[in-house]
Amino acid sequence: MSFKVAIIGAGSVGFTKTLISDLLKVPEFAGVEFALTDINAHNLDMIRQIIEKIVAVNNLPAKVTATTDRREAISGARYIMSCVRVGGLEAFATDVNIPLKYGVDQCVGDTICAGGILYGQRNIPVILDFCKDIREVAEPGALFLNYANPMAMNTWAALEYGGVNTVGLCHGVQHGAHQIAQVLGVTDDELDYVCSGINHQTWYIDIRAKGRKIEKDELIEAFEKHPVYSRQEKVRIDVLKRFGVYSTESNGHLSEYLPWYRKRPEEIGRWIDMSDWIHGETGGYLRYSTERRNWFETDFPKFLEEAAKPLSQHKRTSEHASHIIEAIETGRVYRGHFNVRNNGVITNLPADAIIESPGFVDRFGINMIEGQTLPMACAATCSVSISVQRMSVEAAMKGDLDLLKLAVLHDPLVGAICTPDEVWQMVDEMVVAQAQWLPQYADAIPGAKERLAKGTVKTRDWEGAARKRVRSVEELREITGGHH
Numbered sequence: 001m002s003f004k005v006a007i008i009g010a011g012s013v014g015f016t017k018t019l020i021s022d023l024l025k026v027p028e029f030a031g032v033e034f035a036l037t038d039i040n041a042h043n044l045d046m047i048r049q050i051i052e053k054i055v056a057v058n059n060l061p062a063k064v065t066a067t068t069d070r071r072e073a074i075s076g077a078r079y080i081m082s083c084v085r086v087g088g089l090e091a092f093a094t095d096v097n098i099p100l101k102y103g104v105d106q107c108v109g110d111t112i113c114a115g116g117i118l119y120g121q122r123n124i125p126v127i128l129d130f131c132k133d134i135r136e137v138a139e140p141g142a143l144f145l146n147y148a149n150p151m152a153m154n155t156w157a158a159l160e161y162g163g164v165n166t167v168g169l170c171h172g173v174q175h176g177a178h179q180i181a182q183v184l185g186v187t188d189d190e191l192d193y194v195c196s197g198i199n200h201q202t203w204y205i206d207i208r209a210k211g212r213k214i215e216k217d218e219l220i221e222a223f224e225k226h227p228v229y230s231r232q233e234k235v236r237i238d239v240l241k242r243f244g245v246y247s248t249e250s251n252g253h254l255s256e257y258l259p260w261y262r263k264r265p266e267e268i269g270r271w272i273d274m275s276d277w278i279h280g281e282t283g284g285y286l287r288y289s290t291e292r293r294n295w296f297e298t299d300f301p302k303f304l305e306e307a308a309k310p311l312s313q314h315k316r317t318s319e320h321a322s323h324i325i326e327a328i329e330t331g332r333v334y335r336g337h338f339n340v341r342n343n344g345v346i347t348n349l350p351a352d353a354i355i356e357s358p359g360f361v362d363r364f365g366i367n368m369i370e371g372q373t374l375p376m377a378c379a380a381t382c383s384v385s386i387s388v389q390r391m392s393v394e395a396a397m398k399g400d401l402d403l404l405k406l407a408v409l410h411d412p413l414v415g416a417i418c419t420p421d422e423v424w425q426m427v428d429e430m431v432v433a434q435a436q437w438l439p440q441y442a443d444a445i446p447g448a449k450e451r452l453a454k455g456t457v458k459t460r461d462w463e464g465a466a467r468k469r470v471r472s473v474e475e476l477r478e479i480t481g482g483h484h
Contacts, residue, residue: 006077009084010036011043022322033063037073053307075137083147086122087437096283101459107252108285110149120153122437124396131162151199152354168339174318176248183222196357196372202248252280259416268465282464327361348379353386399440425457
């Protein structure tokens with residue numbers, strides 16, 4: 001088979017390598033064309049060398065191109081994937097650090113909460129540019145696979161305003177399922193489940209281990225007995241006890257989407273675990289990403305060496321992209337969890353929401369399983385986030401600063417911590433700091449600057465409840481013996 005797959009933001013080197021290696025594990029896809037594009041020519045060149053090495057070592061007829069001209073990469077593509085981070089780590093730092101001045105302590109800040117909402121404002125104009133290119137120059141009926149966060153907002157904008165066939169993809173469902181299999185003492189293959197909700201707030205509403213239905217009490221007991229997860233997943237286990245179902249999202253992520261666990265600095269330590277950033281460290285993902293970027297620069301030769309291993313040694317991952325494309329192209333049916341518009345798939349969430357729920361893929365595309373109903377508490381939690389997302393998308397489309405402030409005001413964690421005056425000033429401060437990535441707010445930014453100059457809301461210089469410093473490449477090498 002020959003068709004073209006374009007990857008936007010291909011400079012996310014490790015991830016791009018995984019996605020392409022997965023696709024090349026499908027025998028029919030040996031001759032596919034991979035068009036890599038990124039605004040960072042340096043990163044793009046590194047990933048091009050890695051992918052070319054994989055293709056050469058395995059004697060494949062696949063074609064690899066790399067260009068900073070996005071339109072050229074998308075031209076004639078049947079599948080377009082996006083893994084971009086608009087504003088890079090520079091903007092990401094303000095998503096985390098400015099809210100801290102107002103007492104909002106986030107672990108990641110890329111989905112909702114103050115950071116995630118602003119991240120969406122930066123991403124949505126760019127996503128719409130991608131969609132315009134896809135409509136104009138991609139193969140007719142092309143499928144846009146969005147891997148970029150904030151997943152729901154980006155997918156919402158692409159479907160509602162971009163006019164492109166879009167699916168949002170994330171790996172949270174697979175990761176949580178792996179944990180459940182581990183605590184129940186079964187293999188991943190022996191676990192069946194229905195997981196439904198919205199991205200990063202998806203719920204395992206039906207779990208079968210070797211065909212046997214697992215009830216709440218058995219799952220709670222299994223998690224509380226587990227030597228590692230009982231320590232690392234305190235928020236998730238607490239929510240499981242109260243809601244009756246396990247959530248897909250890591251301890252750190254989940255803690256920032258709910259109003260209860262990070263609202264008082266002195267309480268945060270009770271709920272998080274510092275063994276790894278993902279369990280709740282303040283700004284943990286920012287630190288991790290910064291360390292990884294620095295490391296990648298210096299250890300590129302090692303990455304290139306790893307690419308020389310034959311693909312027979314690459315175990316295809318559970319990332320959805322290769323499986324979706326395989327199902328559409330070959331008709332081999334794939335079941336996964338996908339982010340699409342609800343339209344009645346989940347009975348007790350709004351029709352316009354972007355939900356994450358099970359579906360099957362075949363030659364007819366992605367077919368969702370309708371008629372899921374969430375437990376009431378799960379639906380309530382998701383509905384709050386959906387309202388925030390809806391306002392955020394609308395604000396991003398119109399460059400409406402007042403609506404953006406209302407979106408942040410209604411965010412569960414921000415609302416648990418900040419007064420309206422604090423929210424208004426915090427959002428002003430964030431849009432001023434991020435002005436270069438917010439073209440739609442150009443007219444509103446001078447006013448925000450003026451208000452900031454006269455600002456009366458007191459802020460503090462606060463590192464957060466659980467901040468760690470960024471380590472040097474040398475320190476990381478010492479800790480890991482040079483392994484990533």
